[in-house]
Amino acid sequence: MELTKKFKTTTKIMGSTPSLGYAGVLEKYITGGSDKNLLSFADQAKKKNQTIEETLNNILSIFHRDEKGNPIIGSWMMKACLKSTFSKIFNAIKNKNHPKQALWDVAIGLVEPLNINLYNGSLVKKPNGVNTYAMTVKQGNKATSFFKAYEYINAGITGEVTMTFDEDVISEENINYLLDKSGSVGVGAFRERFGKFEWVE
Secondary structure (H helix, E strand, C coil), X not given: CEEEEEEEECCCEECCXXXXXXXXXXXXXXXXXXXXXXXXXXXXXXXXXXXXXXXXXXXXXXXXXXXXXXXXXXXXXXXXXXXHHHHHHCCCCCCCCCCCHHXXXXXXXXXXXXXXXXXXXXXXXXXXXXXXXXXXXXXXXXXXXXXXXXXXXXXCCEEEEEEEEXXXXXXXXXXXXXXXXXXXXXXXXXXXXXXXXXXXX
């Protein structure tokens, strides 16, 4: 079964790829001062003998870009969302009508296009900004603190994706259930809080 569906984000969506390798993106932040709060935050996060650019490489997560530099959602990110949803909602041991966990990659086939462009009336050409966080993670009795920053795009953007499913492995009823729940799992970084969406067509 092949389905083409349009989604609309209901929360912010966050960039998830390391900024290392996207020198053009970093250059805009550094030389253009396009986000003074981020540069100030990076200055606080700098370690001894580290430059602002090196700091941003370590702490900033950005959107994947298409060949023109527009932020996109990758097809692999949508597939990861479907896989994560699949693992959360299906249990073939308890419900014989559910597909087996080991077959998720057969059940969920191609997700296209590779670069899913984003729209807010017109093509989204740049993120809305950067959110910065001072974070602490506890592991047993130890607490590690670090700085993190994410590019974001506000809620209300749309995109279109075509997905294929193997109906020999997953029924139409379960495909619809999977899609119904996938928006609450979300795409991109910080999926626990961000990257939520709904199918609108």
